[in-house]
Amino acid sequence: MDYSVRGNDIFLYQPDFELDDTFDCGQAFRWTKTGEDSYEGFYLNTPLRISIVDRRDRIFRFENTSEQVFLEQWYNYLDLSTDYGELKRRFSEDETLARACKYAGGIRILRQDSWEALSSFIISQNNNIPRIKGIIGRLTEHYGGYPSSQQLADETEESLAFLRSGFRAKYLVDAVAKINSGELDLAEAASLPLEEAEKRLMSIKGVGPKVAMCALLFGMHRTDAFPIDVWMKRALERWYPNGLPDCVKGYEGVAQQYLFHYIRNHPQEDM
DNA sequence: TTCCAGGCGTATC
DNA sequence: GATACGCATGGA
Numbered sequence: 414m415d416y417s418v419r420g421n422d423i424f425l426y427q428p429d430f431e432l433d434d435t436f437d438c439g440q441a442f443r444w445t446k447t448g449e450d451s452y453e454g455f456y457l458n459t460p461l462r463i464s465i466v467d468r469r470d471r472i473f474r475f476e477n478t479s480e481q482v483f484l485e486q487w488y489n490y491l492d493l494s495t496d497y498g499e500l501k502r503r504f505s506e507d508e509t510l511a512r513a514c515k516y517a518g519g520i521r522i523l524r525q526d527s528w529e530a531l532s533s534f535i536i537s538q539n540n541n542i543p544r545i546k547g548i549i550g551r552l553t554e555h556y557g558g559y560p561s562s563q564q565l566a567d568e569t570e571e572s573l574a575f576l577r578s579g580f581r582a583k584y585l586v587d588a589v590a591k592i593n594s595g596e597l598d599l600a601e602a603a604s605l606p607l608e609e610a611e612k613r614l615m616s617i618k619g620v621g622p623k624v625a626m627c628a629l630l631f632g633m634h635r636t637d638a639f640p641i642d643v644w645m646k647r648a649l650e651r652w653y654p655n656g657l658p659d660c661v662k663g664y665e666g667v668a669q670q671y672l673f674h675y676i677r678n679h680p681q682e683d684m
Numbered sequence: 685t686t687c688c689a690g691g692c693g694t695a696t697c
Numbered sequence: 698g699a700t701a702c703g704c705a706t707g708g709a
């Protein structure tokens with residue numbers, strides 16, 4: 414990793430990273446584009462303003478942070494220990510994935526907090542991205558940050574009406590109860606074989622295969638988790654009727670994110 | 685107005 | 698196990 418500290422800013426060289434690709438591809442809901450070259454958002458309740466200061470040389474600026482916070486939080490959150498260039502080379506054995514990686518080569522899988530990812534994707538079901546962001550915005554405004562399951566312990570379906578999250582409120586209440594009681598331990602679930610982890614998460618009312626896989630991929634960095642939503646169903650039918658290629662093994666979820674972004678922006682392209 | 689959105693629970697076969 | 702349908706809300 415190649416970075417330098419100047420005053421309160423960190424400057425990072427990272428060729429396999431685009432702000433739009435990573436923060437606006439439907440994996441996280443608390444990042445806002447604040448300019449042509451910048452985003453603002455959070456990891457848990459640590460804020461960040463990040464911008465690209467040199468497009469040709471791939472230099473990013475982390476504003477008003479410290480080397481310690483950069484190394485302890487942002488390095489992990491942005492998955493900087495993973496070589497996405499190497500992953501893209503591996504995926505590009507497959508023709509479709511080669512195109513998808515070329516189209517949005519700056520995607521990285523964020524290592525989000527497990528509870529935030531799980532609850533966010535409970536809210537996401539049968540919903541659109543602007544409205545998901547609206548609901549999560551009301552939640553974080555109400556609590557002055559993203560609330561832990563402990564902070565939500567006394568909420569009920571009725572008391573969460575201010576979220577205007579519809580039928581999803583009762584699912585959040587059930588997730589809070591199962592986690593706070595110890596009936597479900599996210600860290601433990603994260604370490605299980607994929608199908609067992611999925612089954613464990615699906616014990617929550619309102620968590621089915623898709624939400625479970627999203628929580629595993631985005632909240633527990635299980636890169637083998639493969640969420641299948643309406644878009645991925647179309648992608649699989651169109652490009653992989655006989656299953657995924659071997660070159661994605663172990664990183665199905667990463668490949669999924671390139672394909673998701675690609676097909677969503679090429680909806681009627683017939684390939 | 686009607687349709688749809690990063691699905692899931694329930695009923696029914 | 699597969700399939701059909703309702704579900705809260707709000708933007709297009």
